[in-house]
Amino acid sequence: MAKTETEKETPKMKPRPIVRLGIFLISHSFLVSVVCCTAGVLALLLLPVLAKNTYISENALMPGSASSLLSNHDIAEANRLVNELSSLNLERKDAGIESQKILARYMSDLGAEVSYHKFHPPQNHFHPLHFFSSPHSGIIGENFSCSSYGVNTVGIIRSPRGDGKEAIVLVTPYNFGRSDSSETLSLSIAYSVFSLLSRVTWLAKDIIWLIADSQYGEHESVAAWLRDYHTPSFTGLVSLNADACVEGNNLYISKDNSVVQGKISDGFGRAGTMAAALVLKVTDRNGLWDDTLSIYAEASNGQMPNLDLINIVNYLAVHRQGLHVQIQKFWSDLDLKWLEFLGKTFELLGKVARSLNPNWKFGIPASDYIEGTTTLASSLYYQALGIPTGPHGAFRDFQVDAITLEISPRVSSNNKARRNEFLLRGGRLIEGVIRSVNNLLEKFHQSFFLYLLTSPSKFVSVGVYMIAFALLVAPLPLVAASLYADANELDFGMKNDKYTPMDTASNEINITFRSWKWLSAAKEVFVVHIWGVIVLLLPYFICQMRDWSPTTSFVSWVFLAMLSLLILYLILGSPFSHGYSLEKGEWAMLKSVTISAIFIGLLLMSVVNFATAEIGALLMVPMSLMAQPLKPDIRAASLRSFFRVICNLVLGFVAFPPVTFFMLKGIFEGPDCINLGDFWNWLESLWAWNSATYIYIGMVHLPCWVLCIHILLHSC
Incomplete structure (x- = not known):
């Protein structure tokens, strides 16, 4: 009997230190939230200070190790091409065809394989079933006529030392028939390099020169060619064949009804797997510095090329050609x-x-x-x-590293005294980049794919910039657990730092019954997220109204979204329809489930597009943590409650997606650029590019914003 009494007096074992630490953080979730959010914003502001100098990870690239072979003779040949193109009468209907014939003749004279690629512009209409397929599926509509297609001109140089399994792509957008002097200059730079590469002996990869017909957009022509390049012709999914339109045969016939001399094929020309791609553009924006090179690297869903590709361009441009390099900002x-x-x-x-x-x-x-x-x-x-910020984005959809290089001369391109010097610098830059990529024995893989640039020569790696995001979202699970405990009146055993577990049967039964209260909040969160899916699908029906302006479509989308939310509340039940009032425990439970949904959504989005998740965290985390019913704070009439009301209203206003869009557009592009229909145009571009940001807005951000507003407008 004495032994039994001794056993009863033995104290229970305390939980493990990690459990006690978790309970301590949950019990002090408010302080943890303030510290983590402040540290997250500070870490984001510190990223430019923490940026490291870029370096070339792949030793085989060896940029600048060989002297440039591009000479004035190549520039003279490029000028001859420019003069012949400029002499065409652009008012003629066949000016575009004549330009293509001239380019094909020049490429054929170099010994290149020349072919034409015909494509129709894609239908820019939202279809929910095509959203998760590749951008612009390539299906040609029945209402397209032969007069509406575009024609790309493609030249291929076979490498003398290669096996035809790899290729490097050079792209120059060109609007046949309506080109300007800048586009003609980009053609001359590309041709001078193409002419040189047709004679060198060190080439180990095939060279593809794509002259993209940009009359329907620069990206559209490149994307159509890439889609057909990677699609076998026997599937029937390729774009228009060369003989599909009779008038297209005029491209292969010269004025004397004879076939243009050289290797000109009416089939689709292919080379090997693409190792890298460069999109070359010349703009006539006179800068304050010397000739300026702007690098555009962002692709769809925030994808970036391998950092080594940007590094070799920056190194050659600065240290070999003396160009002023900048990243778009x-x-x-x-x-x-x-x-x-x-x-x-x-x-x-x-x-x-x-x-x-x-x-x-x-x-x-x-x-x-x-x-x-x-x-x-x-x-x-x-x-x-x-x-994507340029035609290079089409290559990233096929996992090809690509960037757009935009060169701006310091003086006008019409100045003939500096034109040859400008062409020589630009050509030698492209030659050096191609020579470095030619040295690779495998695809880019050594350097970073996940990074942020703070300058052409400094970057922030994923291991650094994820710290800011982790600090911002870290309080969410702690606050959700704290609210859940408060709503169910749970005692974690941290009173006076003593562990007092509730192990009686009656207490366990009460906790079990109270813990099921989260189902009601989960049902409401689920209903609002169903509404988010409906909002995502509404543009499909609005797009059927072809004559509506972007402003009308935007207003209709907002009205239908509000109407659908009201109908869904009436059907599935809501606090408004049943006279339900959120008591303290009930609104805390709803907030707990909402915060959990935000936490999961932000984590998933950070895997797909970190930038969207980072901006979403900056907007939604403070709003969700601050959200609580406004009516008690208004009744309290204290300075603290008044400050909380103001913060909730400001955060709720700023976090609304259209307001966020217009604020960012006004800050970054100027208040004069704001138009109500711009948000609808942005939505159209998101679903046209199958952007995951569109899914995030409809299924994470907007529903959680509605739930936070739902909490603010209820009494307790």
Whole structure:
């Protein structure tokens, strides 16, 4: 009997330290949320300071190791091509065909295999069943006529030292019949390089020169050619065949009704697997610096090419050709006063750190920080849009590393004194990049695919920029667990730091019954997410109204979305339809489930498109953590409650997707560029590119925003 009493007096074992730590964090979720959110925003602002210098990971690339072979003779031949193209009368109906004949003749004279690729412009109409297929499935509509197709001109140089299994692609967009001097210059640069590569002996990969017909858009012509390049002809899914239209045969007949001399085929010309692709464009924007090279790298869903491809372009452009290299960014951001203040603050902290210890390399000059932050913000913005910033995006859909190079001469391209020098610099840059890629024995794989650029020579790797996102979303599961415990009146055993487990049968039964209260909140969250799916499908029906303007379509989409939400509430039940009032425990349970949905959605989106998840976290995490019914705060009439009401209203307004879009557009592109129909045009571009951002908005962001507003407008 004494032994039994001793056993009863033995205290129960305490939980493991990791469990106690979790309980402690949940019990202090408010403090953890404030610390993590502040640290997450600070970590995001510190990314330009933490950026590292770029370096070439693949030793085989060896950029600049060989002297350039491009000579003035190649430039002279390119000028002859330009003069012949410029002499055409653009008013003639067959000016486009004549331009294609001239280009085909010049490529054929170099010994290249020349072919034409015909395509129809894709139908830009939303269809839910085609959303998860590849962009622009290539199905030609029955209402297309032969006069509406575009024609790409393709030249292929077979490598003398290769086996035909790999190829490098050079793309120059050109609007046949309505071209300008800038497009003609890009053709001349590409032709000078193409002419050189037809004579060299070191070439180990085939060279494909694609002159993309840009009358229906630069990306459309490249995407159509790539789709047919990777689609076997016997499937019947390729675009228009060469003999599908009778008038298309005029391309192969010269003025004397004889076939153009050379290797000109009416079939589809193919080479090997694409190792890399370069899209070359020339713009006549006169800059303040010397000849400027702008690099565009973002593809659909925020995909980026291998960093080594950008590194060799930057190295050759700066150290070999003396070009001023820049990454696409918003120059308007340079005028922000708070950004200048942050830059000076970090510069001062860096000086203090170096005075304490010279080995501490923290802080950068304020000007570098401003430029780095601007470039970083632009990169996040374009990646979050999920839309390619150039024709190179079509290659990333087929897992081919590609970038768009846009060269801008310092003086007008009409200045003949500097034209040859400009052509020589641009041609030698392309030659050097092709020579480096030619050295590769395998595809790009050594360097980073997940990165953010703060300048052409500095980057932030995935291991660094994910810290900011992790800090932002870390409080979500803790707050969800804390709200769940409060709603069910659970005691985690942390009162006075003593573990007091509730192990009686009656307490366990009560906890079990109370824990099922989450089903009601889960049902409401599920209903709102069903509404989000309906909102995603509404554009399909709105697009059937062909005569509607973008503004009318946007207003109709908002009206139908609100009407569908009301109908769904009436059918499946809602707090409004049953006189249901959210009590303290019930709105806390709804908030807990909502936060859990936001947490899962942001984590899934971060895998697909980190930029979208990062911007979504910046908007939704503070709103979801702050959300609670407004009526008690209004009744309290205290300074703290008033501040909370203002924060909830501001966060709710800013996090609404159309408002967020217009605010970002106004900040980055200027308030004069804002138009109500722009949001609808953006939605159209998202579903046209099958962007995952469209799915995120409809199935994560918008439903969770509605649920947060739902909590704000209820009494308790």
